[in-house]
Amino acid sequence: MTEIRLRFPPSPTGYLHIGGARTALYNWLYARKMGGKLILRIEDTDSERSTEASTDGILDGLKWLGIDYDEGPYFQSHFAANHRAAAQRLLDSGHAYKCFCAKEELEVKRQAALAAKLPFVGYDRACRHLTPEQIAAKEDAGLPHVIRFKTPDRQGMLGYNDMVLGRIEVNYKEIDDFVIVRSDGSPLYLLCNVADDIRDRISHVVRGQDHMTNTLKQVLLYEALAAPLPIFAHIPLTLDNKKAKISKRSHGEVVAVQFYKEMGFLPWAFNNYLVLLGWSPGTDQEFFSRDELISAFSLERINKSSAIFNYTKGDAKFFTDPKAIAINEHYLRTMPIAELAPLVEEELRQAGIWDEAYADEKRSWFLEVITLIRDRFHTLKDFSTAGRAYFAEDYVIEEKPLKKNVAPYPELKNWLPLLADRLAALNPFTAERAEETARAMAEELSQKPGVLMNAMRAILTGQLAGPAMFDILLVIGQETVVRRLRQTERLFPAQ
RNA sequence: GUCCUCAUCGUCUAGUCAGGUCCAGGACACCGGCCUUUCACGCCGGCAACACCGGUUCAAAUCCGGUUGGGGACGCCA
Numbered sequence: 066m067t068e069i070r071l072r073f074p075p076s077p078t079g080y081l082h083i084g085g086a087r088t089a090l091y092n093w094l095y096a097r098k099m100g101g102k103l104i105l106r107i108e109d110t111d112s113e114r115s116t117e118a119s120t121d122g123i124l125d126g127l128k129w130l131g132i133d134y135d136e137g138p139y140f141q142s143h144f145a146a147n148h149r150a151a152a153q154r155l156l157d158s159g160h161a162y163k164c165f166c167a168k169e170e171l172e173v174k175r176q177a178a179l180a181a182k183l184p185f186v187g188y189d190r191a192c193r194h195l196t197p198e199q200i201a202a203k204e205d206a207g208l209p210h211v212i213r214f215k216t217p218d219r220q221g222m223l224g225y226n227d228m229v230l231g232r233i234e235v236n237y238k239e240i241d242d243f244v245i246v247r248s249d250g251s252p253l254y255l256l257c258n259v260a261d262d263i264r265d266r267i268s269h270v271v272r273g274q275d276h277m278t279n280t281l282k283q284v285l286l287y288e289a290l291a292a293p294l295p296i297f298a299h300i301p302l303t304l305d306n307k308k309a310k311i312s313k314r315s316h317g318e319v320v321a322v323q324f325y326k327e328m329g330f331l332p333w334a335f336n337n338y339l340v341l342l343g344w345s346p347g348t349d350q351e352f353f354s355r356d357e358l359i360s361a362f363s364l365e366r367i368n369k370s371s372a373i374f375n376y377t378k379g380d381a382k383f384f385t386d387p388k389a390i391a392i393n394e395h396y397l398r399t400m401p402i403a404e405l406a407p408l409v410e411e412e413l414r415q416a417g418i419w420d421e422a423y424a425d426e427k428r429s430w431f432l433e434v435i436t437l438i439r440d441r442f443h444t445l446k447d448f449s450t451a452g453r454a455y456f457a458e459d460y461v462i463e464e465k466p467l468k469k470n471v472a473p474y475p476e477l478k479n480w481l482p483l484l485a486d487r488l489a490a491l492n493p494f495t496a497e498r499a500e501e502t503a504r505a506m507a508e509e510l511s512q513k514p515g516v517l518m519n520a521m522r523a524i525l526t527g528q529l530a531g532p533a534m535f536d537i538l539l540v541i542g543q544e545t546v547v548r549r550l551r552q553t554e555r556l557f558p559a560q
Numbered sequence: 561g562u563c564c565u566c567a568u569c570g571u572c573u574a575g576u577c578a579g580g581u582c583c584a585g586g587a588c589a590c591c592g593g594c595c596u597u598u599c600a601c602g603c604c605g606g607c608a609a610c611a612c613c614g615g616u617u618c619a620a621a622u623c624c625g626g627u628u629g630g631g632g633a634c635g636c637c638a
Contacts, residue, residue: 246636441600533596
């Protein structure tokens, strides 16, 4: 049995976007499921557009997602000699030929054909039958040339079996004599990709459906290079909600994996969202542990039709696909607190409000707090923003609670310090006694208890909503509660 | 334009290969209710789809043909 070997070959010409991440995920899942290997190959043969920053971004994104690889990263540019040798072999074996046609002229012809809506806009094969003498003459004249693949002159259909789509076929006459080596001598994607997949002994090529026509040409390359054909699986594309291709230029950061890292997504939650965008286990299960997903995954169950990344620009409520957020929330509030804690720690560190005591003598307090507040949060970011008051004093008191629960009751300026005095006197300071105290005082003042409680929430947490008020008092602690209740200037700034 | 390909709720999808158990199931979103002197969480309920037309069949979301619609490719990019 031959080894199962897959690869993820991004070109470092941009960030890692969600479509690429999903492709990487599918490759990774299948490799892990089959006990195979995943190879990471950076396809940087386009030196004009490739950047080191892109490579770093892609590596960082994969690392964040937890998509690890067994070999690589290899850099395609390091194997240029190998690619050139492959081109030479094709030339020597008569599977390719030198073409001296000027790029500019061909481009003009191609555009004209496209504009005239002609059936076939490929190369007219003018150089295909040049004699050795003619070729020598042109070379002696210093004419530059590319190398084109000589599509076999055959009747019938060229095809391959796709694990997702089934049998894919096309008539041989539809295949252009495509260029495999540029006029500067550097080999192109179609060839490099195949040469590398052969060298890396790739058994399964799992890539987007935008590669379907490339695959037809590459099938010919495998044949000409006398190499066994890998198994192909073309996964559906991810489009935006207008069914257009997603791109950073038109959609912005939301299509970049980096964005989700920065927004405080849980890496596994994001993988879970991505895998469902084009695949389903065939059951109603939607949440998977890593091992469950690896075991459930299969190429056969990948969908044929393209999926939509349901993002609406400028949506007031959802900053990305609502399903992605929902999945993240699910993990945020159900994952073991011991697994969540280090992620919250990282978030607090980055926000500059981490206290080493949270890892030590205040450990149980810390775990209690995140357990209490995580139900209302969407991402890890919320722990340092909406949840800031639990960890720091520099929290912001938001407009909404001020307007709704404070402004209508100017007397709070006096009531809250009074409440502070009474709470300060409690010993022991328990939720029950604090509640009795607040209710009794509200009754004395002929106010609804809610007036005091909502105002307390506003000044203690800065938020309009949150956990039960008396749970908040306990975790914030008597001393801090009393001190904050006296800071009424935070509610009523000097006019 | 040509070639390739796809088509189930607003979105992700189950069901299609082996036609009947599907007047189509789940999730997200949305709406309503319960819980809650906050807001969520949670729970309960609701809205909502087989693109269209033919054919085959006792029976079609499912098989066949066509139409329409979507997407991809048509680079000396990857």
